[in-house]
Amino acid sequence: MKLILHVWRQKNAASKGRMARYEAQANEHMSFLEMLDVLNEDLVSRGEDPIAFDHDCREGICGSCGFMINGIAHGPLPSTTVCQLHMRSFQEGDELYIEPWRAAAFPVIKDLVVDRGAFDRIIAAGGYISVSAGSAPDANAVPVPKKSADMAMDAAQCIGCGACVAACPNASASLFMSAKTTHLGLLPQGQPERHERVLTMVAAASLELFGNCTNIGECEAVCPKDIRLEFIARLNRDFIKASWVYRQERACGADILGCRRLSSRRLEFLHFLSRLFYSFGDPVDRQVPK
Numbered sequence: 535m536k537l538i539l540h541v542w543r544q545k546n547a548a549s550k551g552r553m554a555r556y557e558a559q560a561n562e563h564m565s566f567l568e569m570l571d572v573l574n575e576d577l578v579s580r581g582e583d584p585i586a587f588d589h590d591c592r593e594g595i596c597g598s599c600g601f602m603i604n605g606i607a608h609g610p611l612p613s614t615t616v617c618q619l620h621m622r623s624f625q626e627g628d629e630l631y632i633e634p635w636r637a638a639a640f641p642v643i644k645d646l647v648v649d650r651g652a653f654d655r656i657i658a659a660g661g662y663i664s665v666s667a668g669s670a671p672d673a674n675a676v677p678v679p680k681k682s683a684d685m686a687m688d689a690a691q692c693i694g695c696g697a698c699v700a701a702c703p704n705a706s707a708s709l710f711m712s713a714k715t716t717h718l719g720l721l722p723q724g725q726p727e728r729h730e731r732v733l734t735m736v737a738a739a740s741l742e743l744f745g746n747c748t749n750i751g752e753c754e755a756v757c758p759k760d761i762r763l764e765f766i767a768r769l770n771r772d773f774i775k776a777s778w779v780y781r782q783e784r785a786c787g788a789d790i791l792g793c794r795r796l797s798s799r800r801l802e803f804l805h806f807l808s809r810l811f812y813s814f815g816d817p818v819d820r821q822v823p824k
């Protein structure tokens with residue numbers, strides 16, 4: 535199968551990039567990255583610079599790979615990372631435009647490789663638990679309701695690939711953050727930092743120049759791990775509750791909603807409202823052991 539590729543080439547972060555045209559040969563059993571490997575071997579044999587792209591496991595697990603194919607993050611196949619995308623999804627003679635993730639928070643390092651360190655800094659800000667989890671407990675020693683465990687597992691599928699940011703017109707990291715806060719917030723071990731976590735992660739995302747979520751849904755459409763938009767609703771609920779209950783300066787050094795200026799009576803009232811609000815929320819929330 536012969537394909538025409540237009541690939542973003544950029545020498546380094548400081549230089550200007552451009553699209554370069556290549557003719558590539560592939561067979562239907564190759565993965566997309568293998569097709570690029572073959573093209574790179576050809577480029578190297580001709581003394582040209584190979585196309586730089588991130589990859590590691592090539593099994594859809596590690597989150598290293600990812601770029602836009604014809605404007606779609608990870609390419610045309612839903613729920614699939616680009617390393618798991620095979621050439622049988624394309625036709626002889628297809629013309630493909632391959633570009634890196636585009637977001638201010640993900641600067642291009644070279645060709646299709648972007649710096650996703652911003653995600654690491656968001657995780658460092660709050661995506662952890664401080665309790666000692668010890669060694670693996672007996673399966674039923676820690677009571678976790680089945681619905682909570684299932685949803686936490688769904689959220690834990692996020693591999694931090696960044697496709698959600700690249701697809702979002704606001705370059706929002708909300709789907710990524712919501713996967714992390716949902717995963718940890720549904721389990722007993724994640725409760726001690728549940729509210730601090732959401733405040734510090736959202737504050738860190740703002741500092742990294744990610745945009746806000748405006749419920750467009752492009753992130754969910756391209757996510758290779760089917761992280762659901764409803765997790766962003768959970769993130770927002772946790773954020774509202776945390777903002778009402780805590781003084782922001784204690785959690786993240788920022789007075790995000792102006793709580794510093796609120797009287798304790800007003801805070802108590804907001805706390806009451808937040809509990810009321812929560813009681814109409816997702817029933818799974820009410821199953822989380824406190």
Ligand code: SF4
Binds near residue numbers: 694756
């Ligand atoms: S939410 Fe989905 S698209 Fe976003 S980083 Fe996680 S796996 Fe990738």
Ligand code: FES
Binds near residue numbers: 598599616
């Ligand atoms: S290379 Fe690991 S998910 Fe694609």
